[in-house]
Amino acid sequence: MTSQKWHQNIWPPFTQIASASPPLRVSKGKGALLIRDNGQPPLIDAISSWWVTLHGHSDPYIANAISKQAKELEQVIFADFTHAQAERLAKRLSAHTGLQRLFFSDNGSTAVEVAIKIAFQFWHNQGIERKQLIAFDGAYHGDTFGAMSVGERNIFNAPFQEMLFPVARVPWPQTWWGDDSVESREAMVLKELDRCLEKPTAAVILEPLVQGAGGMSMVRKKFLQAIEKKTREAGALLIADEVLTGFGRCGALFAFQRAGIKPDLIALSKGLTGGFLPMGVTMATEEIFEAFIGNEPELTFWHGHSFTANPLGCAAANASLDLLERKPMAYEDFESRHLPHLKDLEKHSKVQKPRLTGSIAAFDIAVEKREGYLNPIGRIFKKKVIANGVFLRPLGQVVYLLPPLCISDDQLEQCYSAIKVSLDYL
């Protein structure tokens, strides 16, 4: 069954069109606003269009950088060639992350896929038997097969269960304001991790500070530091999936920095190009890189994509980094902008588990049954906030705000007012 509300030639992502509301038509984006067709009122994009729009829609500085680059060099095969934009980006991201090597891909899933493959081959190249991967309950790392394998097994990947490789899994002790049982839950998880690490492990993969699609589930720095310590002691690699958390979203340029940990591999995408163009990168230490160098062809990392290091994407990423470097307060101070609003919202009878990290503010709607992503309350709530001029996309009963850094104080206020009105309506 199809619906006439959707274009007959388009197959939209993550959407069951038999029951979904009609799509919203948009013709223009400006700052935090999405300008709609047919004179419909604009919407505040309070989730940065699936967490990618970093500085604001159609940011003129990034738009100009892409336009300039398009007239110089739009694309070149990156196996035999290199170019200035790619080299500049690699140098800057190496300096910012402390990880010397950058491998380009196309999106968040491929950046994770590359990290997993590098971690496996790193041990393989040295003739060391380390095959286990450890991941966390509730994780989401993307929709390609490797990324699905390390992600939580759920309705999204159920048809492919038999094709996903096995992964050891430990719980994710998420926390929130007023949580008084976090210490004991963390201790249990760390014991479980110890048990998993008894087996030779290639890598532990996690989303530092905030699990995104799993429900904006936040953990404490201390917990991540304990994970890092145990991972190191067991001699395994640590992979940070910063596809969502990178580029200032968590109050520091990268979440691992705020958490006080140092990964061996980092997957980045989304905010990388300021949200203008699809691109992913995987950062690796020099030590990992060296394990791939030698005269034997089998040591090579035989992986690449047609658009590897696309010059337009690199130009956008360099321009976005310029903006972040020029105004670090835009992301460093964001938490304090959310704080008074979330404190106020906390008093609402339907608000549970308020939590905040950098520009990401979240809470659960009080519901009788926690059904997760498919909880219908999310859809009802979404309709109501849209009617109040704000675009949100709850994850089931989890409501979150993750706006572009350019959002004005008035617009942020409007988001929280729309949330309050919509909660009253439920």
Ligand SMILES: Cc1ncc(COP(=O)(O)O)c(C=O)c1O
């Ligand atoms: C933490 C994390 N990793 C990976 C991905 C996959 O990224 P993409 O959708 O660009 O493939 C996402 C997407 O939401 C994500 O949040």
